[in-house]
Amino acid sequence: xxxxxxxxxxxxxxxxxxxxxxxxxxxxxxxxxxxxxxxxxxxxxxxxxxxxxxxxxxxxxxxxxxxxxxxxxxxxxxxxxxxxxxxxxxxxxxxxxxxxxxxxxxxxxxxxxxxxxxxxxxxxxxxxxxxxxxxxxxxxxxxxxxxxxxxxxxxxxxxxxxxxxxxxxxxxxxxxxxxxxxxxxxxxxxxxxxxxxxxxxxxxxxxxxxxxxxxxxxxxxxxxxxxxxxxxxxxxxxxxxxxxxxxxxxxxxxxxxxxxxxxxxxxxxxxxxxxxxxxxxxxxxxxxxxxxxxxxxxxxxxxxxxxxxxxxxxxxxxxxxxxxxxxxxxxxxxxxxxxxxxxxxxxxxxxxxxxxxxxxxxxxxxxxxxxxxxxxxxxxxxx
Numbered sequence: 323x324x325x326x327x328x329x330x331x332x333x334x335x336x337x338x339x340x341x342x343x344x345x346x347x348x349x350x351x352x353x354x355x356x357x358x359x360x361x362x363x364x365x366x367x368x369x370x371x372x373x374x375x376x377x378x379x380x381x382x383x384x385x386x387x388x389x390x391x392x393x394x395x396x397x398x399x400x401x402x403x404x405x406x407x408x409x410x411x412x413x414x415x416x417x418x419x420x421x422x423x424x425x426x427x428x429x430x431x432x433x434x435x436x437x438x439x440x441x442x443x444x445x446x447x448x449x450x451x452x453x454x455x456x457x458x459x460x461x462x463x464x465x466x467x468x469x470x471x472x473x474x475x476x477x478x479x480x481x482x483x484x485x486x487x488x489x490x491x492x493x494x495x496x497x498x499x500x501x502x503x504x505x506x507x508x509x510x511x512x513x514x515x516x517x518x519x520x521x522x523x524x525x526x527x528x529x530x531x532x533x534x535x536x537x538x539x540x541x542x543x544x545x546x547x548x549x550x551x552x553x554x555x556x557x558x559x560x561x562x563x564x565x566x567x568x569x570x571x572x573x574x575x576x577x578x579x580x581x582x583x584x585x586x587x588x589x590x591x592x593x594x595x596x597x598x599x600x601x602x603x604x605x606x607x608x609x610x611x612x613x614x615x616x617x618x619x620x621x622x623x624x625x626x627x628x629x630x631x632x633x634x635x636x637x638x639x640x641x642x643x644x645x646x647x648x649x650x651x652x653x654x655x656x657x658x659x660x661x662x663x664x665x666x667x668x669x670x671x672x673x674x675x676x677x678x679x680x681x682x683x684x685x686x687x688x689x690x691x692x693x694x695x696x697x698x699x700x701x702x703x704x705x
Contacts, residue, residue, distance in 0.1 A: 343608040346393050347600035351562065355569055355605060366577035366609035372619035373398040373599070374546065375590035376434055376489065379406060379420040381413055384590045388420075388427060390600040394607075397615035399544070400424050400590065401434035401489045404471040408436075418475040425476055425483075430616040432487040433541065436467045441495035441532040443502050443511075451505075455494060461535045469539060481540075485620045486634075488541040495532030496543045496632055498523070527632060528640030537637035545630050546587035548575050552595060559593040569598050569605075576602075576611055583614070583622040585630055666690050680704035 341360065345352040373391075378384045378400055391398060406417045425431045435441070441461055444453040456464060465488075472480040490496055498506070500519045503526060506512045512529055516522040527533060536543055550572050559565065576584050588595055603613060625631040666679040668687035677687045685692040686700045693700050 341608060343604055345601070345604050347390060347604070348597050351566060351569070351597065352601045352604060354566060355573075355601065358566070358570060359573075359605075364574055364577055364609075366573075366611070367580040368610040368612065369576060369579070369582060369584050370612045370614045370618070370622070371548075371576055371584040371586055371606065372614050372616060373586050373588065374401060374432070374489075374544070375399070375588050375595075376401045377403050377438065378590040379417045379424070380591045381416050381420065383593055383596055384420050384424070386596040387590050387599055388424060388429075390596075390603070391429070392427060393600075394603050394613075396603060396613045397428050397430070399430040399432045399487065399616045401432040401487075402468075402472060403434045403438050403491075404436045404468040405438070407471040407475050421472070421475045422477070425479060428615075430483060430485075430487065431472060431476060431480055432489065432544070432616075433465075433468050433472060434489055435491055436464045436471070438491045440492050441490045441535075442498060442530070443506055444492055444494045445499065445502050445505065447499075447501075449501050449505075453494075456532075458531055458535070461532055465535055465539050465541070485616060486541050487544045487616065488536050489544055490532060493545055495530060496527065496629070497545050498526065523629070527629060527637075533632060533637050537634040540634060542634045542637075543632040544585065545632075546585045547582070547625075547628070547630050548572075548584045548586040550586060550588045552589050552592045552598075555592060555594060557591060557593060559597065565594055565597060568594065569601050572598070572602055573606060573609065576606060577609055581624075583619060583625060585619065585625065668692055 341356055343352065343356060373396065375384075375387065375398060379402065384400070400421075402421060405411060407414055407421065411417065421431060440453040440455045441464075442455040443451070444455065445451050469481070494502070503514065503519070503522050507514055507522075512526065514522040514525045514529075516525050533543060550568075552568070555564075555568075560568075572586075576586065588599065606613070619625070620631065622631075626633060626636065666687075666689045667676045668679075668682070668690060669676050679687055679689060680700075680703070681687055682692070682695070684695055686695050686697075686704055687693075688697075688700060688704065
């Protein structure tokens with residue numbers, strides 16, 4: 323590991339020994355980026371990277387990306403927005419063919435829901451509500467419809483895949499922000515006991531109705547820990563300088579943080595990725611990055627620990643723990659009620675023993691106090 327890092331630094335630090343990469347596509351921009359890296363060296367950790375693409379398929383972009391991945395024998399995940407596959411979509415037949423071609427090429431067909439709307443509260447950084455999120459009935463309908471269309475588009479093969487992954491639009495339902503959690507708690511939608519955002523987020527993932535809906539449909543949730551930020555660009559490709567900066571930022575991000583599998587978020591509806599992805603793959607490989615499949619990615623248990631991958635079994639375990647915790651609280655309440663009954667007893671110094679509530683002789687015990695048997699309280703309450 324240290325040797326790979328050292329090699330990356332020394333190669334880029336030496337102007338007389340420029341790094342040579344096998345640029346299979348777009349050598350013009352690829353060589354410009356290599357010169358930039360020679361002038362401004364970066365330290366690249368030999369991280370594993372799994373590429374994932376949201377919002378497709380796109381008849382323009384997705385086939386190009388598939389061809390570039392094929393050249394390099396890289397397998398990715400494609401999170402399909404299934405409105406693109408519905409019969410009312412003007413290009414649904416073409417989109418269905420792309421999905422089937424993608425699966426047959428060895429990539430994972432994953433689920434991005436039907437309509438691209440939030441499954442839970444969505445707010446901006448100012449605290450303004452952008453979307454209240456689906457109701458529980460709507461969530462169930464959205465998930466069911468997306469599965470139906472993916473099954474139909476793949477000839478029933480979709481649900482035979484391992485792993486079966488879902489990604490909430492905007493991540494809402496699994497990856498709420500701190501202000502979103504605070505809002506949900508203040509509205510009484512969820513009860514969280516943690517003091518920090520991290521603690522509350524871990525609790526939320528055990529209680530989240532959207533995640534429970536996924537688990538009920540045999541789906542696990544995959545988020546991301548590397549955002550390409552391509553969503554900040556339009557569909558059309560930007561100029562070459564912006565594209566070059568975009569590629570460099572992604573390479574630096576994928577190279578950072580040792581011993582972490584990167585789940586990289588891209589969109590196969592952005593034309594810039596037709597050029598960026600092959601260059602990132604070629605130069606990334608030279609830097610020591612390893613591009614892995616969904617099956618390899620799912621083996622990294624650190625992704626579960628950090629909440630990037632939330633397995634359906636963990637969701638069900640979380641639900642079970644929550645039920646057990648609720649039952650324990652109920653038992654404690656019952657035990658306290660029993661203790662309260664014991665506290666109503668009275669101790670007799672004369673006989674050196676306790677007498678239960680409403681028992682005694684000339685004096686009768688009533689809620690922990692001795693009263694005369696002729697006291698109206700005793701007459702009215704103790705028979």
